[in-house]
Amino acid sequence: MTAIAQPASLPETIPQGRVGPLDAIRHTLTLAWRSLVQIRHNPMELTDLSLQPLMFVVLFAYVFGGAIAGSPKAYLQFGLAGIICQNALFLTMNTGMALNTDITKGVFDRFRSLPIARSAPLAGRIVADVVRQVWSMAILIAVGLLLGFRIQTDLVGVLGAVALLVVFTLGFSWLPVLVAMLVDEPEKVMMLGFVVVFPLTFISSAFVPVETMPGWLQAWAAVNPTSLLVDAVRGLLVGGEVAAPALGALAWAAAIGAAFAPLALRAFRRRS
């Protein structure tokens, strides 16, 4: 009968004020573990994660590829990097949708009443989604290779591309996460996907050479952070300039994270 009752002065109940950064990382990783265990219990989720990118590769290569580049194979060599980037940005919308669903459930009340870092429930999901991102990129590259895509760099280039995308999405995710904290249903996070991710990816160097666009679109494509990301990923996969666009993309990711993470945390705190 002493299993649940206890003297009130166990060491772990001695109150301390702030959560240290190491503890915050531990809390984040623990909550990321939670999100990954969900995949283990529902492996179909990975199938879902693979279908949309697969469809995009096939669609772009075989429907538009011939018209844009002369052949599907030739187009993949240019367009696969763009498809990978667009897919990565779309996946960040899933992060937001999942969190929006989560905060309406009681389990998030429990997390909020625990002595853990305030950012951990949000950051935990973002970190866990790195695994979903990498899985999805691996599928895209594998399918690309099957359809005739050729890596013209080396393994380091491929890993570099994956790492760059992971870091970029870690920063970019805070935008959909902020929206997820503000809206009342997950579908509205997806709306953000259409309103933000489509112009960001289609009007960039992702799918067609920027030079083919009218001047005013070129101007947007030139300042669009997605163009920097796509150029760097393309450079890392098939050769070309890497350092400048990669640094630019990372700077954007840092800026987006720095701007939206505090807003998202504040909105999370206020959301009762």
Added chain:
Amino acid sequence: MDNTIEAHGLVKRFGDTTALGGVDLAARTGTVLAVLGPNGAGKTTAVRILATLLQPDEGRARVAGYDVVAQAQQVRRLIALTGQYAAVDESLTGAENLLLIGRLLGLPRGAARRRGAELLDRFGLADAGGRAAKTYSGGMRRRLDLAASLVGRPRVLYLDEPTTGLDPRARNDLWGVIRELTAGGVTVLLTTQYMEEADQLADDVVVVDRGRVAAVGTPDQLKTQVGRQVLRVSPVRAADVPVVARVVTDLSGAAPEVAAGAVSAQVGDPRLPPAMLQRLTDAQVAVAELSLRKPSLDEVFFALTGHHPTDQASDEPDDDRSAA
């Protein structure tokens, strides 16, 4: 005895709705404080403030001496909350849910597993521990939820309508757990709509109504305060109803309610019913039905607040999940 929970003048508004209009609460260490009130009375809002999930617009509250706003993180180290809705991750197994909480509380993996197994066992979930919580019955989910609250051996436990929707046996089990916890020094604040639950468990009761405290006291004090019994008499002949009414008025000093051939009145004096029967016998009035019963929660409420709990808007934000 010290108060582990103390709240003064809590005010919380949601838009135009005032969920709490200045509420004081105090729970003595190692006792059960029941917050009794109908839906929409502000019970859940008060608990969420005390659990650091909501900030009050006015007033202040302390748990074990720590301010729930300024020292929220310290408060969170001492408390656990089990709500009306099971706060468990449905896609995780029971064991994983408890492991998750243990790890978040800083227990090493092995210790967290052992603590989880101990609690699953204690709550009769040992066999179900490896199954996803979404396959659990409602009662099992609630038990898992309570187990999750106890992983960190909280000193203060908030139970928000813990027995709503439970069958009588599950309810009795839960009451047993609460008694066990307070015996171990835990302070329990529980909200309920049931007078009986407050009666069974609470050392002190706070009756809240429309965001305000309507009465405070031990269950006995409240019962004496409002504990008049309800007397109902119907004579065999309908023509005798005015006679019965006159006798009851004479004896109780107040006009009774007369409806459908029956006279009913609240009586505080236990000598009244026999005296009334004597008078009716003398007047040769034959009685077809006579009953004396304890007041229902509705009547206790009426006595305390002057209106019926069912008058309340039940869609106030504090008890409504979608706004929470």
